[in-house]
Amino acid sequence: MRKYDVNDVIIVGAGPAGAIASKTCAEKGLRTLLLEKERMPRLKLCGGAVSTSALSHLDFGIKDNLIERECYGERVHFKNYQIEVRRKSRMGILVSRDKFDAYIVSKAVDAGVELHDGEKVTSITPKQSRIVVETNKEKYNAKVVIGADGVNSTVSKYVRDSYKPDELGLCIGAEIPASNEAVDEYIDTAVDMHYGISKFGYGWVFPKEKHFSVGVGGILYSMKNPRNIFMTFLKNLGFSTDVVTHAHLIPSGGYDREVCSDRIILVGDAAGFVDPFSGEGIKYAFVSGKLAAERVVVSYENDDFSKQALDSYKGLCYNSFGENLKYSLRLTKLMNKYPDIFFRLLSSNKMVLDKWLGVPAEGMEYKEYIKWLIPRVPYFMLKTLLHF
Numbered sequence: 001m002r003k004y005d006v007n008d009v010i011i012v013g014a015g016p017a018g019a020i021a022s023k024t025c026a027e028k029g030l031r032t033l034l035l036e037k038e039r040m041p042r043l044k045l046c047g048g049a050v051s052t053s054a055l056s057h058l059d060f061g062i063k064d065n066l067i068e069r070e071c072y073g074e075r076v077h078f079k080n081y082q083i084e085v086r087r088k089s090r091m092g093i094l095v096s097r098d099k100f101d102a103y104i105v106s107k108a109v110d111a112g113v114e115l116h117d118g119e120k121v122t123s124i125t126p127k128q129s130r131i132v133v134e135t136n137k138e139k140y141n142a143k144v145v146i147g148a149d150g151v152n153s154t155v156s157k158y159v160r161d162s163y164k165p166d167e168l169g170l171c172i173g174a175e176i177p178a179s180n181e182a183v184d185e186y187i188d189t190a191v192d193m194h195y196g197i198s199k200f201g202y203g204w205v206f207p208k209e210k211h212f213s214v215g216v217g218g219i220l221y222s223m224k225n226p227r228n229i230f231m232t233f234l235k236n237l238g239f240s241t242d243v244v245t246h247a248h249l250i251p252s253g254g255y256d257r258e259v260c261s262d263r264i265i266l267v268g269d270a271a272g273f274v275d276p277f278s279g280e281g282i283k284y285a286f287v288s289g290k291l292a293a294e295r296v297v298v299s300y301e302n303d304d305f306s307k308q309a310l311d312s313y314k315g316l317c318y319n320s321f322g323e324n325l326k327y328s329l330r331l332t333k334l335m336n337k338y339p340d341i342f343f344r345l346l347s348s349n350k351m352v353l354d355k356w357l358g359v360p361a362e363g364m365e366y367k368e369y370i371k372w373l374i375p376r377v378p379y380f381m382l383k384t385l386l387h388f
């Protein structure tokens with residue numbers, strides 16, 4: 001791509017949101033440039049749980065060698081309570097994000113996307129008839145920019161204020177080497193969740209190929225000493241604390257932020273589209289990436305890249321998953337206000353947990369779950385108290 005050419009669209013960031021947005025744009029015939037600051041494959045701290053519901057939004061399969069474990073269930077802990085539910089159908093897969101993301105990006109490149117990795121976007125400047133994107137290496141022109149550059153998004157600064165501290169979670173985690181036999185013995189094909197150890201968050205142990213992915217996350221303001229919280233978590237589980245840790249922010253509770261301005265659309269974490277209860281973001285990265293690309297195609301046909309035109313994308317997101325994130329936030333607040341009721345129910349009653357697993361497994365809406373759960377709370381509490 002020569003620097004004075006005008007691209008139809010530039011996508012900033014080659015995570016799941018940028019990969020799917022760029023793939024969709026290229027498939028629709030747009031000249032698409034994808035800029036990624038790291039060299040692919042790049043490290044990304046993540047549990048790497050990709051739900052069956054998330055996978056249903058892809059129009060290609062995931063190569064077997066990327067699937068480190070399949071997930072059929074969940075074990076949940078809260079205080080002294082512990083329960084485990086296994087399902088017949090697969091709830092999701094466990095992957096390493098470096099390889100998984102590189103694979104999705106390769107699908108975008110196959111579709112015709114021009115990838116420039118190792119190139120960091122430093123500024124963008126909307127003009128009358130184009131937008132100028134400057135990187136550490138080059139200057140490019142485009143009709144429109146899709147900001148898929150994650151939670152610390154540079155592009156989002158041209159759309160809205162930065163996240164406030166109560167709109168962010170902080171996660172700290174590590175990969176703990178283990179033999180596959182040790183992983184099987186601990187949990188094999190399920191995930192292990194520990195509630196009540198951080199505010200608006202949890203600890204996790206996910207089984208992977210020859211290692212565990214272990215971490216703790218919670219709302220930023222409550223994670224005063226994340227390393228201590230994490231080390232205590234590791235010690236309590238009997239894991240070594242001699243590990244290399246990584247920390248990463250995650251957007252929390254966002255479904256109603258500004259996501260467009262003239263010639264700019266935000267997707268994935270840059271837009272704040274993460275489930276506040278589970279921390280699931282890959283699904284919303286896929287869906288918002290696709291919706292943004294489809295919106296860009298319409299703008300291209302009408303040659304209208306104004307905020308007013310692009311704003312219909314926000315409505316599309318709300319209809320697709322925004323309401324679900326809203327109910328997830330309500331449930332999160334409720335659970336954190338009354339943890340002894342709700343986390344106890346989740347960790348002591350198989351029906352409550354099994355129904356809950358319908359969210360990642362079948363894409364069940366939180367609204368439906370809340371409607372099911374609330375009237376049953378007194379019965380389930382009684383059942384828990386009386387052990388019947």
Ligand SMILES: Cc1cc2nc3c(=O)[nH]c(=O)nc-3n(C[C@H](O)[C@H](O)[C@H](O)COP(=O)(O)OP(=O)(O)OC[C@H]3O[C@@H](n4cnc5c(N)ncnc54)[C@H](O)[C@@H]3O)c2cc1C
Binds near residue numbers: 017042048120279
């Ligand atoms: C610890 C942790 C565990 C998680 N576990 C899960 C999980 O198990 N399942 C799940 O569904 N979700 C999980 N999430 C959430 C999930 O990781 C994110 O929601 C998801 O990665 C969002 O995808 P994205 O493409 O929007 O952003 P990202 O995956 O963050 O990708 C953004 C990309 O933009 C690039 N970039 C940034 N700035 C620039 C720039 N200036 N120029 C060029 N490129 C740039 C970055 O290098 C990066 O490659 C987890 C998050 C954290 C922090």
